[in-house]
Amino acid sequence: MAVTVRPAVPDDAPAVVALRAVVYPYLVRGAAATRRVIAGSGRVGHAAYVAEAGDRAIGWMSACRSGSDAAVGEISLLHVHPDHRRRGVGSALLDAAVAHLRTLGVDRLRAWVQAGSLDYARRRGFRPSRQVRYSGLPLRPPPAQPTSPPGVRLEPLAGFEPGEFHAAYVAAASDEPGDVPADTTDFDRWRADVWDDPGLDPTVSVVAVVHGAVASFTLVQVDGERMWSDMTATVPAYRGRGLALLAKRAALSRAAESGITMAYTANDESNAPMLAVNTRLGYRPVGAQWSCLAELISVAQA
Numbered sequence: 212m213a214v215t216v217r218p219a220v221p222d223d224a225p226a227v228v229a230l231r232a233v234v235y236p237y238l239v240r241g242a243a244a245t246r247r248v249i250a251g252s253g254r255v256g257h258a259a260y261v262a263e264a265g266d267r268a269i270g271w272m273s274a275c276r277s278g279s280d281a282a283v284g285e286i287s288l289l290h291v292h293p294d295h296r297r298r299g300v301g302s303a304l305l306d307a308a309v310a311h312l313r314t315l316g317v318d319r320l321r322a323w324v325q326a327g328s329l330d331y332a333r334r335r336g337f338r339p340s341r342q343v344r345y346s347g348l349p350l351r352p353p354p355a356q357p358t359s360p361p362g363v364r365l366e367p368l369a370g371f372e373p374g375e376f377h378a379a380y381v382a383a384a385s386d387e388p389g390d391v392p393a394d395t396t397d398f399d400r401w402r403a404d405v406w407d408d409p410g411l412d413p414t415v416s417v418v419a420v421v422h423g424a425v426a427s428f429t430l431v432q433v434d435g436e437r438m439w440s441d442m443t444a445t446v447p448a449y450r451g452r453g454l455a456l457l458a459k460r461a462a463l464s465r466a467a468e469s470g471i472t473m474a475y476t477a478n479d480e481s482n483a484p485m486l487a488v489n490t491r492l493g494y495r496p497v498g499a500q501w502s503c504l505a506e507l508i509s510v511a512q513a
Contacts, residue, residue: 219259226268241434244410256315269295274308284317336509341502342480346494353467369413379425383444388479417462427454440476
């Protein structure tokens with residue numbers, strides 16, 4: 212059957228979510244959040260592509276310019292259905308993304324690659340840089356709601372305004388490990404990417420407040436009976452008090468109470484404190500991927 216690659220449209224979102232459930236079952240992004248990604252969600256130079264066999268979506272990839280460095284392009288995880296691999300589908304999607312990024316003046320790339328695809332990535336000019344661990348945790352039986360220590364309040368994100376939360380987010384994310392610095396300082400960009408994400412659940416997401424100040428938080432994405440810990444962090448001045456563990460445990464309990472049965476998260480392998488938190492909570496590895504870097508010209512010519 213002939214395969215075609217075309218620009219994605221928002222109505223492709225349900226098919227992309229169904230494909231993701233097969234290729235990356237631990238990635239939690241629902242139809243609304245995926246529709247927003249396809250529409251661009253304000254990202255500079257964003258483009259997304261779908262590969263189709265007949266009327267069935269069998270591949271997906273998106274690309275955009277990095278917000279923190281105009282010379283760097285970001286390529287999302289490549290989705291190819293297992294029944295259609297080793298037939299050039301992934302290469303066709305990658306070529307489309309690279310051609311698009313080339314028009315933006317990008318000269319360096321970062322892509323996310325599963326361990327089993329590293330040989331292919333190397334052949335295309337990418338070099339593995341950092342490993343990311345995916346972990347999962349069943350929420351049956353549901354975890355108990357933790358007791359807050361004196362001076363600490365655990366509150367749902369729904370009770371906060373974006374302006375008061377943003378400064379704490381920037382401070383907490385300032386040393387997040389990664390090959391490309393996170394662009395969290397620009398308020399409008401942060402609000403579009405994080406606060407206004409339709410997958411963010413403000414009733415399950417939890418904020419730890421110490422004497423009136425936002426000290427730690429965990430932001431949760433929800434899709435059906437699955438949740439994703441999108442960001443858990445603590446403001447540097449409040450670290451070492453177990454607040455991230457406390458906030459995350461409270462969020463897991465809230466999630467279970469709302470009917471969620473499975474929790475997922477991801478961490479850079481160098482982030483020992485958060486890996487320790489997740490291990491204490493009972494998370495276990497379910498997958499891995501690598502942040503891979505390349506010069507655009509090398510990928511285009513491979």
